[in-house]
Amino acid sequence: MKNSKIVRKSLMITMISLTIFSCKESNCEFEIAKNEFEVVLKTESKTDSLSMYPSFVSKKFLDSTYTMLFKEPIQNGIVKFKGDKPSHPVMFDILDDNIGLSDKFFIDNGSTELSVSFLNEDTKVIVSDNKKSKTQKEYELLKREGLDSIENLRSKADSVDERRKFSIIRDTLIVDFLNENPNSYVPLWLIANYFSFGSQQYNKLYDESMPLFSNEIKKTELFKNIETSLKEGRDFSIQNKELSLKNIGLADVQFKLSSLNNSKYILIDFWFSNCGPCLLEMPKYIPIYEKYKGVGFEIVSISVDKSSKIEDWKTIINEKGFNWIHYLDENGVETKKMNINSFPTTFLVNDEGEIIEKNMTSEKLKRFLSLKLD
Incomplete structure (x- = not known):
């Protein structure tokens, strides 16, 4: 019996040692085990520090228990953001106070490596292939399928009519992607983002698409908050307003x-x-x-x-x-x-x-x- 306990204890110590060694090698296992995420950012920014926000969406949509802002110094062209592992994938922006916001990117958990130059106003985000989360890959797929080109055309539109036309095309593309990927958080965050920048005015297409999301996503605070705001817009009536x-x-x-x-x-x-x-x-x-x-x-x-x-x-x-x-x-x-x-x-x-x-x-x-x- 005594020998058996010694063997079990020895095996446990060996397993813990192997796990720590493995995590040090890959970072990913160790970070997940600690319930943390880490974003390692390479940059040529001329500022002293950079900030990371949850996609700059309205605060009313976000889970109030989750950290809203990360800000860290730049050391030798590297910035490291760390935080508690989110309960679901989150879309982030990087902010350079002199240049503005970067392109968007997703993290799920574990370790993510990316680069944003910010030199000559270059705000493109490049995520290392071996560190891309599942959601980031989905986002990049949607961008290749037309999201980037539509947004580019919309930004160059000369009239309100043109911008609205491209907004409808963009929203339709997002909902089509949702229809094929009901368990993806990409459409949810994009709806939150565009709904925020549209001053949270009612969007019928977004409203009618909410039932398409999976039951898992419907449990999140992000989904519930967006759904509530859309319902408020749906119920808006000017009939009895004075x-x-x-x-x-x-x-x-x-x-x-x-x-x-x-x-x-x-x-x-x-x-x-x-x-x-x-x-x-x-x-x-x-x-x-x-x-x-x-x-x-x-x-x-x-x-x-x-x-x-x-x-x-x-x-x-x-x-x-x-x-x-x-x-x-x-x-x-x-x-x-x-x-x-x-x-x-x-x-x-x-x-x-x-x-x-x-x-x-x-x-x-x-x-x-x-x-x-x-």
Whole structure:
């Protein structure tokens, strides 16, 4: 019996020694055993330190128990980030305070080696082949299948209509990938990212795609938080809202959609007088409005101009010939309550106050009205 205990103890010590030796050789086993991840970053950045964020998405989507920010010094061109192993794959950005954000990348756990030059504003992330996580490989596959090229075209688009068109193509590509890969965290993080940069406005395609995710992903805080935000957007209705605004003569008014009960379709347009994209889009409404204003169509433009810009607001309306209904939400007080932070933002609603579509292009609006009102 005594000899048996000695043999078992000797075997245990040998196994522990082999495990530690193996982990030192590969890093991966040892890091996972410690419930940590490590990112080893090579860089030519001229700053003293770099930061790593969870994809710069809205904090409301993230698990509040997880560290939001990692910041470490650069030593001989190397930065090492360490932290507790996340409960699921996380999409990160690297931030150089002088250059900005890097491309995105994923870590699951264990050790990841990558490089981001930041020299001459080069923000491309290169992940070592032997250190790529499963999720990183999925992300790179999606980028090769068109995500990169679509985003490049979208960034070069000259008009709001073009950007929206490429956004729809991009979102469709993400949902198609999700349909084929329901257990991938790549679509979930991309939805969180683009939803954040879209000022968290309702996205019907994203909303309808959420049931496609696997049961494992549906248990995460990230999924639950995104789903809740999408539901809030789905339930958004302007029908019963009463907004404290000013009319073009600067008199106080309480605007309700029900006051336009002679209109079958109303375009609610949120903008401001110094908004370049707004001023590119709004002239396209002029011929549409002239054709359909007497047969059931109305436009209500609500400006969020600051108090100091009120005269600019009035001047632009007159000079541009925007001859529909205008209200001023001075300093954007009411608009902020509705979580509208990007401009232009438009809602086409029917006479029941139901949203038909958000950010409908002028061409699509023209086709829609021709079918409904011609």
